[in-house]
Amino acid sequence: MENxxxxxxxxxxxxxxxxxxxxxxxxxxxxxxxxxxPDMDAIPYEKMPPxxxxxxxxxxxxxxxxxxxxxxxxxxxxKGLVADPKIDEGLRNFFSFVDEKxxxxxxxxxxxxxPTLQARFLEKGExxxxxxxxxxxxxxxxxxxxxxxxxxxxxxFLGLSARLPDTASRAITLDAALEQGKALVEMxxxxxxxxxxxxxxSAVELVSEKEFTEMEKQLSRFE
Numbered sequence: 001m002e003n004x005x006x007x008x009x010x011x012x013x014x015x016x017x018x019x020x021x022x023x024x025x026x027x028x029x030x031x032x033x034x035x036x037x038p039d040m041d042a043i044p045y046e047k048m049p050p051x052x053x054x055x056x057x058x059x060x061x062x063x064x065x066x067x068x069x070x071x072x073x074x075x076x077x078x079k080g081l082v083a084d085p086k087i088d089e090g091l092r093n094f095f096s097f098v099d100e101k102x103x104x105x106x107x108x109x110x111x112x113x114x115p116t117l118q119a120r121f122l123e124k125g126e127x128x129x130x131x132x133x134x135x136x137x138x139x140x141x142x143x144x145x146x147x148x149x150x151x152x153x154x155x156x157f158l159g160l161s162a163r164l165p166d167t168a169s170r171a172i173t174l175d176a177a178l179e180q181g182k183a184l185v186e187m188x189x190x191x192x193x194x195x196x197x198x199x200x201x202s203a204v205e206l207v208s209e210k211e212f213t214e215m216e217k218q219l220s221r222f223e
Contacts, residue, residue, distance in 0.1 A: 043201045049212035052200050058105045059192045066185050069094040073181045081162060081174060098151045106144045108222050112215045120206035136199060143191045150184040
């Protein structure tokens with residue numbers, strides 16, 4: 001399984017261009033080590049625009065769902081596939097949450113926030129090289145795709161393992177499901193951390209108050 005250390009070492013939000021400066025500068029293209037933010041002036045939740053507060057509130061709910069799902073994965077690893085109504089209900093609730101709430105949340109970011117933020121990153125020079133320079137927005141959107149793929153694979157493996165008649169095959173498939181499920185949990189937690197601790201703070205610096213007000217008005221499209 002791709003563990004947290006691997007995610008840190010291969011962080012797709014690592015800086016893709018060099019800054020012509022003698023001082024270290026943190027940005028969405030050069031984030032701090034995973035879960036280890038440096039001493040920097042992070043914008044507290046209370047001072048975030050209401051639009052970003054909505055996204056951060058949804059992140060908090062997502063973390064709660066991830067904690068519950070992670071607990072279920074640990075139970076499955078310990079007990080194996082046994083009849084347990086609570087586990088069955090927990091799995092249904094989590095995948096329903098992903099299908100409904102996570103997809104909805106991602107659309108809010110992709111359709112409302114990201115277009116403006118992408119333009120500002122390009123204007124500021126926070127992008128990679130080449131004909132189609134990549135910004136932090138591209139990395140985050142790529143995360144969205146990978147997370148949905150992990151969720152689909154985990155769901156399918158869990159369903160398959162419950163239907164296999166052969167004990168050995170069932171155990172192997174369950175292990176694969178748990179591996180993908182753990183990768184999903186870790187990747188989504190890290191994705192949320194990046195947005196809350198780095199990207200949203202950058203957005204406050206790059207997007208005007210008027211633009212955030214207009215973004216807030218668009219939220220009803222995704223309710």
